Structures are given as C-alpha cells and as structure tokens.
Amino acid sequence: MSFVNVPAGSHFPIQNIPFGVISTASDATPRPATVIGDHAVDLRAVAEAGLFNGPLLKAVAKDVFSKPSLNAFMALGRPAWREARHTLQALLAASGPVVDLRESQELQAKILVPLAHVTNHLPAEIGDYTDFYASKEHATNVGIMFRGKDNALMPNWVHIPVGYHGRSSSVVVSGTPLHRPCGQILNPATKLPEFGASKKLDIELEMAFFVGTGNKLGDRISVKDAEEHIFGVVVMNDWSARDIQSYEYVPLGPFLGKNFGTTISPWIVTLDALEPFRVAQPHQDPAPVAYLQDPTQDKNTYDIKLEVDWKPRNHTEAHTIVKSNLKYMYWSFKQQLAHHTINGCNARTGDLCGTGTISGKDQSEFGSFLELTWNGANPVNVKGETRTFLEDGDEIILRGYCEGLVDGQNVRIGFGEAAGAILPAKPFSG
Missing domain, CATH: 3.90.850.10 (Fumarylacetoacetase-like, C-terminal domain)
Incomplete structure (x- = not known):
C-alpha cells in the first residue's frame, strides 16, 4: 500500500511505477517522473533531495533525472531501472523503514504533483x-x-x-x-x-x-x-x-x-x-x-x-x-x-x-x-x-x-x- 491515495480502478498503484516525462505550469522544463494514483512523482526533485541512494544511481541520479527525456536513465540498463523502481516503491510505501517522503510535508510538496497540473511529453527521444x-x-x-x-x-x-x-x-x-x-x-x-x-x-x-x-x-x-x-x-x-x-x-x-x-x-x-x-x-x-x-x-x-x-x-x-x-x-x-x-x-x-x-x-x-x-x-x-x-x-x-x-x-x-x-x-x- 502507498501513503498516497490510489483510487479504486487506478492504473497506477504502487505495484506499477511506470516512467514518463512531465512539465508543469510552474516549471515548464520537461523532466522524468513516475505516477502513483492521481499524482505524478517528480524524479528530478527526488534526486535533488538525495533519495536515490542505491549503488547504481546515487552518483548519477541528479544528472539522468534532470534530462528532458528518459534516454539517459534507460541507457543505464535493467539493474538500474530495477533499483529506481524499488527505491520509489520504498519511498511511497505506507509503512516500512524508509520514512523520508512519508513523514515530510515539505518533500511531498516538492515531489508529488497532481496529475491535473501536469503536461505529459514523449517519454523518450525516439531515434528509430x-x-x-x-x-x-x-x-x-x-x-x-x-x-x-x-x-x-x-x-x-x-x-x-x-x-x-x-x-x-x-x-x-x-x-x-x-x-x-x-x-x-x-x-x-x-x-x-x-x-x-x-x-x-x-x-x-x-x-x-x-x-x-x-x-x-x-x-x-x-x-x-x-x-x-x-x-x-x-x-x-x-x-x-x-x-x-x-x-x-x-x-x-x-x-x-x-x-x-x-x-x-x-x-x-x-x-x-x-x-x-x-x-x-x-x-x-x-x-x-x-x-x-x-x-x-x-x-x-x-x-x-x-x-x-x-x-x-x-x-x-x-x-x-x-x-x-x-x-x-x-x-x-x-x-x-x-x-x-x-x-x-x-x-x-x-x-x-x-x-x-x-x-x-x-x-x-x-x-x-x-x-x-x-x-x-x-x-x-x-x-x-x-x-x-x-x-x-x-x-x-x-x-x-x-x-x-x-x-x-x-x-x-x-x-x-x-x-x-x-x-x-x-x-x-x-
């Protein structure tokens, strides 16, 4: 379960954690995100808060999640994709040892964005x-x-x-x-x-x-x-x-x-x-x-x-x-x-x-x-x-x-x- 409300029938429970690219009216710069329930999760903000602390992403998260597409993240390979997904699930969980996001209203205000306020972009630069x-x-x-x-x-x-x-x-x-x-x-x-x-x-x-x-x-x-x-x-x-x-x-x-x-x-x-x-x-x-x-x-x-x-x-x-x-x-x-x-x-x-x-x-x-x-x-x-x-x-x-x-x-x-x-x-x- 997530501490973020996930409406019945939502495509985006905590078991999903898909990846995309968003912008908002307050920040028109496209950047990577995931989605939980009715909220986007700004991955650039997650990285800037130092919450990607696994061995594969800790040194590169700020860089790859500040790009206008997912390509840099995708190029890291499946172990890094899995690490990111598991980190986000732990951050969004309703219980467990990772409390940073769950217990911080300040972080939630920076990281969680209502989908109604989000513009979606192509998630990747498609070469072919x-x-x-x-x-x-x-x-x-x-x-x-x-x-x-x-x-x-x-x-x-x-x-x-x-x-x-x-x-x-x-x-x-x-x-x-x-x-x-x-x-x-x-x-x-x-x-x-x-x-x-x-x-x-x-x-x-x-x-x-x-x-x-x-x-x-x-x-x-x-x-x-x-x-x-x-x-x-x-x-x-x-x-x-x-x-x-x-x-x-x-x-x-x-x-x-x-x-x-x-x-x-x-x-x-x-x-x-x-x-x-x-x-x-x-x-x-x-x-x-x-x-x-x-x-x-x-x-x-x-x-x-x-x-x-x-x-x-x-x-x-x-x-x-x-x-x-x-x-x-x-x-x-x-x-x-x-x-x-x-x-x-x-x-x-x-x-x-x-x-x-x-x-x-x-x-x-x-x-x-x-x-x-x-x-x-x-x-x-x-x-x-x-x-x-x-x-x-x-x-x-x-x-x-x-x-x-x-x-x-x-x-x-x-x-x-x-x-x-x-x-x-x-x-x-x-």
Missing part, C-alpha cells in the same frame, strides 16, 4: 521506429479481404516477425490531435490515381516496446537476453489511411498512409511490473528457427487487456467498441527484437517497436475499423452514429491494463490512455 505485423488474426483478416481465404497469409508470415521501418518524427504523445492526411488515391472507376484527403482513415490497436540498451552494429540481441534490453511498454495507435496505403504499398510497403501520425500513451510500464501477468503465447506452428526460440521460458507474453473507445464528433461520451488482449499476439516482444537484430542491425536506446494491430478471433476483438467493418461493408453503429472509417472530429481512446493479485492484493497495472482526435485535412494550394 519499427512497426511489426505480429497478430495472426489481424494478418489473416486482412489477407482474406484482399487476397481471399486460400492465400490469406503470405508464406513467410509464420516463419519471421514481418515488419517495416516507420517514421519516428511523427510519433506523438496521447492527447495530440492529428490532421486528416492527403495523398494519391486510386479511383476504382478510372483505375487512375487522384489527389485528395483520405476517405478511409483508420486506427490500429497496438502495443509497443522501448529499447533501453541496444547492441553494437554487427552484433545481435539473442531471444533469451532480449528482455534485458527492453525498458518497457506503451499502448500505441498507428493511425492508418487505408486508401493511400493500398495504392502505395506495392512493391515496398507502407509510406504516406502511415507516417502522418502515431500516438503512444505517456507512461512506459516496465517488464518487471508486468511480470506477474506472464502467460504463454499462441502455439507457433511450424516451430520457429533456433534464434527465435527461448528454451528457458515458456511464458513469453502478457495478459494485457486492451480497449478501444470511440467518441464520435459532437458526442460528449466515448463508447467501447473493441476489447482485445496482447496475449493473442503470435510473435512476442523478445522475438521481434531478436529478429530485428539478427542481421547485425544496431538497436539504440529510445528506439520504438510496435506490435502491429492486435486482433482476436471474434469481431469484438478486431483492432481496426478495416476489420470491424470488413473494409466498409458492415458499418459500426453506436448510439445512432454509423462509421465505416473515421470522420473529422472523431476521437479514439486506447487503454490497456493487467488485473489480478500482486503481493496478495488485487490490483490493476495500467498504461493510461493513448488518445487522439481527427482534425480536417489542411488545404493544399500547390
């Missing part, structure tokens, strides 16, 4: 962004739509975690609105491309992991060591313009249909916080090649409940239209990272890797409007509003959380929201 295609149900649905049941999955899909390199510059933090993208779209009647605003603007319900420590160019990260390199996980919406994407993706894959915006939740949840929720990933048939197998672990994914809420334009309430789960994902985080580096590609601190859309077997678990409406054939209808794809003014809110017993308490370990609204396309006069 890779998006995978790791859900078998999603890949199969898309394949059936465009190639038919007999050719739904491409032959390589069950052998490698398929992915493509995205655009890190357009990754944004939750709450950032995005303009409807424009591009060339094939006119089905004339079979010629026409320039215009996307009419098939979509979402992708994803999760993503941040690389904490990378590898040298030419080296590899093995699947059994991959979790030591993964700093933590966020919820992600890979917004997609399906009509632009469908015209451009042959022969080299997604480009303008994807890189206009990708939204992530502001708090990075560590693998240590997710540890109690490990589960087995789906059976892989055929068995992956050796470099994608980890004989030391039989639970390689996490039971993370995922939700998509849709708030139509001019509505005051959002409505849940999708409930899915990370555990459906065919290729695990560590398989994705191991495959990414098997050719000697150097992952770096702050790199972001998305899972691709996460879908389950039932329609209520499909993680995109493309699947929910079967490419527009079966519109979604909620409270009198009908959609095939998103309209201007619509807002999408993604959430993810684990729920169950941790240390004898039933808790919810969550990620907060990855939310964004769609603005009209900007006029083009070129």
Whole structure:
C-alpha cells in the first residue's frame, strides 16, 4: 500500500511505477517522473533531495533525472531501472523503514504533483521506429479481404516477425490531435490515381516496446537476453489511411498512409511490473528457427487487456467498441527484437517497436475499423452514429491494463490512455 491515495480502478498503484516525462505550469522544463494514483512523482526533485541512494544511481541520479527525456536513465540498463523502481516503491510505501517522503510535508510538496497540473511529453527521444505485423488474426483478416481465404497469409508470415521501418518524427504523445492526411488515391472507376484527403482513415490497436540498451552494429540481441534490453511498454495507435496505403504499398510497403501520425500513451510500464501477468503465447506452428526460440521460458507474453473507445464528433461520451488482449499476439516482444537484430542491425536506446494491430478471433476483438467493418461493408453503429472509417472530429481512446493479485492484493497495472482526435485535412494550394 502507498501513503498516497490510489483510487479504486487506478492504473497506477504502487505495484506499477511506470516512467514518463512531465512539465508543469510552474516549471515548464520537461523532466522524468513516475505516477502513483492521481499524482505524478517528480524524479528530478527526488534526486535533488538525495533519495536515490542505491549503488547504481546515487552518483548519477541528479544528472539522468534532470534530462528532458528518459534516454539517459534507460541507457543505464535493467539493474538500474530495477533499483529506481524499488527505491520509489520504498519511498511511497505506507509503512516500512524508509520514512523520508512519508513523514515530510515539505518533500511531498516538492515531489508529488497532481496529475491535473501536469503536461505529459514523449517519454523518450525516439531515434528509430519499427512497426511489426505480429497478430495472426489481424494478418489473416486482412489477407482474406484482399487476397481471399486460400492465400490469406503470405508464406513467410509464420516463419519471421514481418515488419517495416516507420517514421519516428511523427510519433506523438496521447492527447495530440492529428490532421486528416492527403495523398494519391486510386479511383476504382478510372483505375487512375487522384489527389485528395483520405476517405478511409483508420486506427490500429497496438502495443509497443522501448529499447533501453541496444547492441553494437554487427552484433545481435539473442531471444533469451532480449528482455534485458527492453525498458518497457506503451499502448500505441498507428493511425492508418487505408486508401493511400493500398495504392502505395506495392512493391515496398507502407509510406504516406502511415507516417502522418502515431500516438503512444505517456507512461512506459516496465517488464518487471508486468511480470506477474506472464502467460504463454499462441502455439507457433511450424516451430520457429533456433534464434527465435527461448528454451528457458515458456511464458513469453502478457495478459494485457486492451480497449478501444470511440467518441464520435459532437458526442460528449466515448463508447467501447473493441476489447482485445496482447496475449493473442503470435510473435512476442523478445522475438521481434531478436529478429530485428539478427542481421547485425544496431538497436539504440529510445528506439520504438510496435506490435502491429492486435486482433482476436471474434469481431469484438478486431483492432481496426478495416476489420470491424470488413473494409466498409458492415458499418459500426453506436448510439445512432454509423462509421465505416473515421470522420473529422472523431476521437479514439486506447487503454490497456493487467488485473489480478500482486503481493496478495488485487490490483490493476495500467498504461493510461493513448488518445487522439481527427482534425480536417489542411488545404493544399500547390
């Protein structure tokens, strides 16, 4: 338990301790933080008070927690991440030998900030962004739509975690609105491309992991060591313009249909916080090649409940239209990272890797409007509003959380929201 009040159903109990970057009206400088209940915990203030006194952080805490991103902290490695998390849990505990913060109103005033007074920023400087295609149900649905049941999955899909390199510059933090993208779209009647605003603007319900420590160019990260390199996980919406994407993706894959915006939740949840929720990933048939197998672990994914809420334009309430789960994902985080580096590609601190859309077997678990409406054939209808794809003014809110017993308490370990609204396309006069 924490001495800080944690409301029922909060994503942020003391068993979580995620990491992010905040600023406030009184101090606009972005700096690292964690969150407990309805309060951010200013890690720069914790460091300045000398409360990070463990062997790995004592000498460097003031430096790494005064940076405008988490990269310097992430680069320290998993032992330092664990030390920070354990220190913060001890400081925030309702009882125990560490009393500095619990018994000092002065320190609490400096360190604890109501979330209502906080502005969230991107938690890391993202050098590179890779998006995978790791859900078998999603890949199969898309394949059936465009190639038919007999050719739904491409032959390589069950052998490698398929992915493509995205655009890190357009990754944004939750709450950032995005303009409807424009591009060339094939006119089905004339079979010629026409320039215009996307009419098939979509979402992708994803999760993503941040690389904490990378590898040298030419080296590899093995699947059994991959979790030591993964700093933590966020919820992600890979917004997609399906009509632009469908015209451009042959022969080299997604480009303008994807890189206009990708939204992530502001708090990075560590693998240590997710540890109690490990589960087995789906059976892989055929068995992956050796470099994608980890004989030391039989639970390689996490039971993370995922939700998509849709708030139509001019509505005051959002409505849940999708409930899915990370555990459906065919290729695990560590398989994705191991495959990414098997050719000697150097992952770096702050790199972001998305899972691709996460879908389950039932329609209520499909993680995109493309699947929910079967490419527009079966519109979604909620409270009198009908959609095939998103309209201007619509807002999408993604959430993810684990729920169950941790240390004898039933808790919810969550990620907060990855939310964004769609603005009209900007006029083009070129």
